[in-house]
Amino acid sequence: MRxxxxxxxxxxxxxxxxxxxxxxxxxxxxxxxVLVGISWNFERSFLAIYRSKGxxxxxxxxxxxxxxxxxxxxxxxxxxxxxxxxxDAAPTLVDTVAFEDQNxxxxxxxxxxxxxxxxxxxxxxxxxxxxxxxxRSVLLGRVLALNLGKKVDxxxxxSGESFRVVGIFESDSLFENGALVLPLPDLQKxxxxxxxxxxxxxxxxxxxxxxxxxxxxxxxxxxxxVAATPARDYVVADTQIRLAKAMSWTTGLIAMVMGALxxxxxxxxxxxxxxxxIGILRAVGWRRRRVLVLVLGxxxxxxxxxxxIGGVLAVVGMRALMFSPTARGFIDPSIPIEVLxxxxxxxxxxxxxxxxxxxxxxxxxxxxEALRHE
Amino acid sequence: xxDVDGAPILRAEGLVKYYADGNVQALRGVSxxxxxxxxxxxxxxSGCGKSTxxxxxxxxxxxxSGEVQFRGEPMAKLDLDAFHARRVxxxxxxFYLLPTLTAAENVQVPMFEGPWxxxxxxxxxxxxxxxxxxxxxxxxxxxxxxxGERQRVAIARALANEPELLLADEPTGNLDSASQDEILRxxxxxxxRRRITLVIVxxxxxVARAADRRIAMKDGRIVGAE
Ligand SMILES: Nc1ncnc2c1ncn2[C@@H]1O[C@H](COP(=O)(O)OP(=O)(O)O)[C@@H](O)[C@H]1O
Ligand SMILES: [Mg+2]
Numbered sequence: 001m002r003x004x005x006x007x008x009x010x011x012x013x014x015x016x017x018x019x020x021x022x023x024x025x026x027x028x029x030x031x032x033x034v035l036v037g038i039s040w041n042f043e044r045s046f047l048a049i050y051r052s053k054g055x056x057x058x059x060x061x062x063x064x065x066x067x068x069x070x071x072x073x074x075x076x077x078x079x080x081x082x083x084x085x086x087x088d089a090a091p092t093l094v095d096t097v098a099f100e101d102q103n104x105x106x107x108x109x110x111x112x113x114x115x116x117x118x119x120x121x122x123x124x125x126x127x128x129x130x131x132x133x134x135x136r137s138v139l140l141g142r143v144l145a146l147n148l149g150k151k152v153d154x155x156x157x158x159s160g161e162s163f164r165v166v167g168i169f170e171s172d173s174l175f176e177n178g179a180l181v182l183p184l185p186d187l188q189k190x191x192x193x194x195x196x197x198x199x200x201x202x203x204x205x206x207x208x209x210x211x212x213x214x215x216x217x218x219x220x221x222x223x224x225x226v227a228a229t230p231a232r233d234y235v236v237a238d239t240q241i242r243l244a245k246a247m248s249w250t251t252g253l254i255a256m257v258m259g260a261l262x263x264x265x266x267x268x269x270x271x272x273x274x275x276x277x278i279g280i281l282r283a284v285g286w287r288r289r290r291v292l293v294l295v296l297g298x299x300x301x302x303x304x305x306x307x308x309i310g311g312v313l314a315v316v317g318m319r320a321l322m323f324s325p326t327a328r329g330f331i332d333p334s335i336p337i338e339v340l341x342x343x344x345x346x347x348x349x350x351x352x353x354x355x356x357x358x359x360x361x362x363x364x365x366x367x368x369e370a371l372r373h374e
Numbered sequence: 375x376x377d378v379d380g381a382p383i384l385r386a387e388g389l390v391k392y393y394a395d396g397n398v399q400a401l402r403g404v405s406x407x408x409x410x411x412x413x414x415x416x417x418x419x420s421g422c423g424k425s426t427x428x429x430x431x432x433x434x435x436x437x438x439s440g441e442v443q444f445r446g447e448p449m450a451k452l453d454l455d456a457f458h459a460r461r462v463x464x465x466x467x468x469f470y471l472l473p474t475l476t477a478a479e480n481v482q483v484p485m486f487e488g489p490w491x492x493x494x495x496x497x498x499x500x501x502x503x504x505x506x507x508x509x510x511x512x513x514x515x516x517x518x519x520x521x522g523e524r525q526r527v528a529i530a531r532a533l534a535n536e537p538e539l540l541l542a543d544e545p546t547g548n549l550d551s552a553s554q555d556e557i558l559r560x561x562x563x564x565x566x567r568r569r570i571t572l573v574i575v576x577x578x579x580x581v582a583r584a585a586d587r588r589i590a591m592k593d594g595r596i597v598g599a600e
Contacts, residue, residue, distance in 0.1 A: 001482045001495060006475070013474040280470040283434055284484035284531065285459025368435040371466070 007297040014270070021266040022305040025347060028252075028259035029310025032343045033335060034317045035248035040339050041174070041332035043241050049173040050231035052121025056204040056212055058234040059089075059219065062227045070198045074184075076223060077200055083222055085215045087205045090116035091197035093187050097159050097180075102148055108179035109158070111187030117203055122176060127152035127167030130183055137166045139181040143174070158182070159190055174332045202228070256350050259306070263354030267299055271362040278362050279370025288363040295362045299355025300348065307347045311340070381445075383539060383571050384408040384431055388440035391426050391594075400426040401437070402594035410538075413565060413572040415582040418591035424575040425543050427591070431573060432462050432541045444539075459487035463532030465542035469524045471516040477527045478503060478512040481534055488535040502530040505567075506560055522553030526560065533564070540564075542574045546581060558584055 011018045049055075059080070060070035072091070080089040093111035098104065112118045114130040130139060138158065140150055145168045150156055154165045158180070171177055188194045204215055212230045219228040235241065271278065281291055318333040384407065391401040400423045408414050408431075416424050429435040430442055433449045442449040444457070458464075463484075471480045481499040490498060503512050506526040516524055525545060532540055540561075546554040558581060564570055574581060582588050590598035 001475075001479045002492065003486060006479075006483075009474040009479075276470055277472055280466075280472075281483065283432075283458060283464050285455055285457075285487040285535070286484075287455045287487065290486065366435075368429050371434075371470070 003294075004297070007294060007301055010270075010294075011298050011301050017266055017269075018302050018305075021262050022302050022309060024262040025259040025303060025306030025351065026309035026313055028255035029307055029343050029347045030313035030317055031255040032252035032346060033310065033314035033339055034321070035252050036245075036342070037314070037318070037335050037339045038332075039241070039244040039248040040336050041334065042244055043235060044336075045174040045332060046235045046238070046241065047232065049121070049171070049176060050201075050235065052172045053117055053201070054120060054203045055117070055201045055231050056207050057202040057215065057219075057228050057230055059200040059202060059223075059226050059228050060198070062225045071193070072197050072200060072226065074195050074197050076226070079223060080200060080202060080219065083215075083218055085205050085211065085218065086202055088117045088203045089200055090118050091184065091200050092116075092118060093184060093191070093193065093196065094198045095187065095191055099148060104144075104147060107144060108175060109187065110176075110179055110181045111184040111197075112181055113184045118201065121173075122169040122171045125168045125170050127165070129167055129169075130181065134166065134183050135186055136163050137183065138163045139167045139169055140165055141177040141179045142168060142170045143177040144180055147178075161190060201231075256346055259347070260350035260354035263299055263302065263351050264357060266302070267295060267355050267358035268361075270298070271295060271358045274362075275365065275370050275373040278365050279367045279373070282365065282367040282370065291365075292359045292363040295359035296352060296355050299351050299359070303347055303351030306351070307344055310343070310347065314343075381410050382407045382443075383410045383412075383445055384573070385443045385446075386427075386431060386440065387443075389427065389430055389437045389442070390439040391423070391430065391435070392438050400594055401430070403440070404591075404594070404596055405440075406589060406596065406599075408571060408573060411565075411569050411571055412587065413561075413585045414574070415585035415588045416573065416575045416591060417577070417582050417588060418597075422591045423594040424591055428541050428543050428573065428575050432464060432539075433457055434464075455487070459484060460489075460535050461537050462539045462541060463534075463537040465525070465528050465532050465540065465545045467544040467547040469516070469521075469528045469548075471524055471527055471531075473516055476513050476515055477508060477519065477523075477530075480516070480527055481530045484531060484534040498534070499530075502533055503527070505533075505564075506530045520553070521548055522550075522556060525549060525553070525557055529557070529560065529564075533568075533570075536568075537570070539571045539573070542572070544575055544577060546576065546578055554578065554580065 059072065061072055074091045077089050077091055080086055090113060095109050096106040097109050099107060112130070114132045114134060119129060125142060130137060138156060140148070150165050152165055152168060156163050156165055188196060204212060216228040216230065220226060229237065278291060314335060318335065322333055386404055386406050389401050389404040390399070392399050404427055416427065418424055430437050433442070433452065433454045444452065472483065478496065478499045481502050482495045485495045485498065500509065500512055503509050506529055508523060508526050508530070511519060511523055516527070519527065546557050549557065561572060562584065565572060574585065576582055588599070589596055
């Protein structure tokens with residue numbers, strides 16, 4: 001008989017209790033994978049937008065934490081272009097709209113100038129891109145077009161106004177695939193923000209960090225009341241992303257702690273019931289360390305089952321989320337390997353933590369006391 | 375008996391034991407000697423301190439004063455885990471087999487701390503089960519065995535690492551007289567074959583009669599010895 005056989009038999013001997021503990025842990029693991037995975041993909045998807053367009057810096061109104069709440073004068077773009085180190089600059093106006101008939105509650109809508117650098121990194125799948133002079137024309141992201149069931153040349157109502165689909169595009173970013181692009185003046189008019197942008201993106205002559213830091217200071221000293229942020233920092237500092245990350249981590253952590261408490265409870269119950277057994281193990285010469293390893297091994301085995309089930313639950317959960325209209329197009333159902341690894345490590349770590357106290361108590365048992373236990 | 379070679383394997387000197395609440399003095403100065411290969415029976419009324427004495431002799435617990443020596447070594451100086459694993463085997467009234475394991479696996483439990491390679495454990499366990507006459511029950515869990523068979527599995531487990539000393543606390547206390555006779559016969563065979571030293575706490579006149587020597591206890595003291 002191997003030692004692991006002994007561990008396995010002890011776990012399997014109480015199938016219901018072991019299974020429930022593993023299941024509790026698996027729900028926790030799945031929660032971490034899904035929640036952290038979503039926020040992780042969220043950030044990655046955001047970064048992809050900036051990378052593929054060659055955007056090095058984002059300019060917003062000073063004091064605004066994200067583009068949606070910022071407001072800038074589009075005239076500023078020309079002043080920016082003249083600053084040394086700026087290769088190109090483009091205004092962008094961002095808002096959200098609803099397509100109630102299709103159950104899409106909040107779809108991102110971008111107002112861009114035709115020929116702007118913002119069109120980099122998106123590929124036209126059918127139709128054409130926006131041209132100077134276009135109006136009442138929209139480009140649809142691939143996922144949005146799919147969700148709306150629209151093709152090139154179809155009419156489309158955006159916030160109650162009539163447009164025509166001129167092209168369908170694909171981007172490396174999930175956000176853009178679920179978004180639509182309007183000519184900047186059209187969106188400005190619809191929002192009542194003529195001449196304004198929520199942000200201006202800048203591509204610099206170099207992407208070097210120290211160069212960008214110098215550029216940031218030049219921009220902020222030349223143009224009053226703006227904040228320039230390197231694109232990566234901008235994404236990482238975005239309050240919505242930070243909120244999403246913080247919430248997913250907190251929720252995931254709480255779930256994990258509950259899972260560990262479940263483990264603690266199960267293992268404690270198990271060693272109390274087996275007090276005399278443990279006494280006999282000590283009486284036949286088992287060292288304290290072997291008793292400790294036995295109990296920890298049982299916890300670890302249950303944890304392993306929990307992690308495996310949790311992984312499956314996470315994959316199923318992610319797929320299920322894709323059926324939700326608000327999540328569809330916004331959520332990348334892939335599971336980043338880093339998040340998976342993290343969840344596995346956390347599952348093992350917290351299970352060992354939950355098993356440690358019972359294992360230590362078992363190992364500390366006095367053989368005579370244990371044998372007398374009724 | 376011819377196997378007794380005179381050298382003491384166990385020597386106890388002035389053993390005193392109180393229990394945690396301090397009100398119970400379980401042993402009030404017990405001294406004794408057990409020679410190599412001897413079969414000693416300890417008798418006396420319930421609560422007189424027999425189990426306490428056996429636990430002290432086997433190093434499962436420490437006396438509050440006095441000393442136990444095993445082959446001249448004070449127990450306090452021994453690596454007790456190694457001592458329990460290799461040199462002494464215990465048998466209890468309630469068997470204490472692990473319910474999740476088969477008879478053969480129960481016998482292997484002490485071997486984890488023994489010197490045997492893993493590949494030999496199963497083979498050694500089946501030899502031991504054969505020795506106690508249970509080869510045909512090797513794959514059964516304890517709940518499927520009769521009480522007499524359970525005690526035989528427990529004896530095989532006590533022998534797993536070939537100890538020199540077997541300490542048994544009322545090993546036939548839960549058995550009918552037919553099973554008791556079998557266990558007694560088995561212990562006799564083991565002594566002959568293995569030259570093992572046997573100390574048995576018992577209420578049974580029959581068991582006590584089979585011993586070389588009887589130690590009678592009362593109220594934490596030895597009151598008679600033959
Ligand atoms: N762990 C313990 N805590 C308190 N009292 C104990 C404990 N173990 C034994 N005793 C008491 O010590 C006395 C001797 O017990 P024991 O050695 O078990 O006697 P016997 O085996 O002869 O029946 C009894 O009065 C018993 O109640
Ligand atoms: Mg007793």
